[in-house]
Amino acid sequence: MKHALFLLLAVLLFGAAPAAAEQVLSKIAAVVNDDIITTYQLEKELTARLATEARGRNLPTEEVRRLRNEVLDVLIDEALVMQRVRHLGMSVSDEEVEEAITDVLRQNQITREQLSQALSAQGLSMEDYRERLRRQILRFQLIGHEVQSRVEVTTQDIRDYFRANIDNYRGNPTLTISYIAFTIPTDAQVSNVEVESIRTRAREAMRLLRQGEDMDSTLFIFADDPGVQGGELGTFTEAELSDAFARAVAGLESGAITELIESPEGFYILKVEERNPGPIRQFDAVKEEIRQHLLEENREERFREWSAGLKKDAFIDIRI
Numbered sequence: 468m469k470h471a472l473f474l475l476l477a478v479l480l481f482g483a484a485p486a487a488a489e490q491v492l493s494k495i496a497a498v499v500n501d502d503i504i505t506t507y508q509l510e511k512e513l514t515a516r517l518a519t520e521a522r523g524r525n526l527p528t529e530e531v532r533r534l535r536n537e538v539l540d541v542l543i544d545e546a547l548v549m550q551r552v553r554h555l556g557m558s559v560s561d562e563e564v565e566e567a568i569t570d571v572l573r574q575n576q577i578t579r580e581q582l583s584q585a586l587s588a589q590g591l592s593m594e595d596y597r598e599r600l601r602r603q604i605l606r607f608q609l610i611g612h613e614v615q616s617r618v619e620v621t622t623q624d625i626r627d628y629f630r631a632n633i634d635n636y637r638g639n640p641t642l643t644i645s646y647i648a649f650t651i652p653t654d655a656q657v658s659n660v661e662v663e664s665i666r667t668r669a670r671e672a673m674r675l676l677r678q679g680e681d682m683d684s685t686l687f688i689f690a691d692d693p694g695v696q697g698g699e700l701g702t703f704t705e706a707e708l709s710d711a712f713a714r715a716v717a718g719l720e721s722g723a724i725t726e727l728i729e730s731p732e733g734f735y736i737l738k739v740e741e742r743n744p745g746p747i748r749q750f751d752a753v754k755e756e757i758r759q760h761l762l763e764e765n766r767e768e769r770f771r772e773w774s775a776g777l778k779k780d781a782f783i784d785i786r787i
Contacts, residue, residue: 494787497786498782499550500546502550509787512538512541513534557608557612559604563604567600568582614770614773618766620762625757628757636748636753637744637746638747638748640705641704641742642705642739642742642743644701644712644737645682646700646735646738647669647685647689649665649666650732651731652693665733665734668689669733670727672736673726675688676736676738682698685697705717711728716737721742723738724737
């Protein structure tokens with residue numbers, strides 16, 4: 468199912484309260500038409516929200532109050548949605564729920580047992596999770612029924628989005644690098660004094676490069692030093708470089724010289740000859756991806772408008 472991954476993340480990150488959540492005396496937090504939202508429901512969902520947002524910190528009272536109001540708004544919206552679902556007689560079969568769970572397992576590459584353990588850690592049973600999945604699926608079905616006909620994305624919309632977000636549709640950025648290496652002899656008898664002498668020569672080369680000497684001239688100056696080599700290293704993505712080289716060039720612009728890179732084999736200096744932000748992908752190759760993104764955005768916007776209409780026409784009595 469298309470939204471299965473979202474369902475798993477939404478439930479685990481927001482919809483679940485820790486098993487040790489404090490049991491509170493249940494009162495009426497809000498009346499939504501013929502349904503009620505209890506303070507127990509509200510505090511349970513708030514506990515989960517705080518676990519996600521606070522991450523062990525003690526939030527200010529005002530921030531907790533804001534989150535409580537947001538959670539209550541979510542619960543009111545959900546109550547209105549489920550009321551509309553019941554009015555339309557919509558339902559989800561056990562087979563559809565099971566298909567959604569199977570899709571969650573496949574997309575997250577986890578077993579049913581691992582899912583069960585993750586749910587348990589959040590204070591949810593598998594039956595709780597099934598019910599939450601069922602409600603999520605019903606919500607998607609309702610979106611399709613109520614707002615799909617008002618969702619439209621034109622080719623011009625897609626082209627405009629592509630132009631406005633062109634950097635999001637580039638291939639991997641690359642950089643072209645040249646280098647000079649001062650290698651340490653592999654002879655086991657090489658002394659610390661000799662290593663320090665090689666390091667000093669490498670630092671001198673780095674100084675010349677930073678003063679504007681080009682790589683070829685610098686190589687010529689040190690041509691008589693044993694073990695000196697260099698030239699163009701090639702064009703790479705940063706992911707293709709060794710960890711040491713990637714760290715050294717990170718954030719450097721074209722023409723910049725790295726710090727001295729030291730290794731057991733020797734001393735290296737890199738020059739970023741050119742940075743390329745990456746080739747732009749062809750419009751035809753990404754237009755369907757953009758269309759789906761815009762459809763989802765449009766669908767959610769229309770749904771929010773529709774949901775606001777439901778709320779406007781509903782009887783809502785907030786009692787906290």
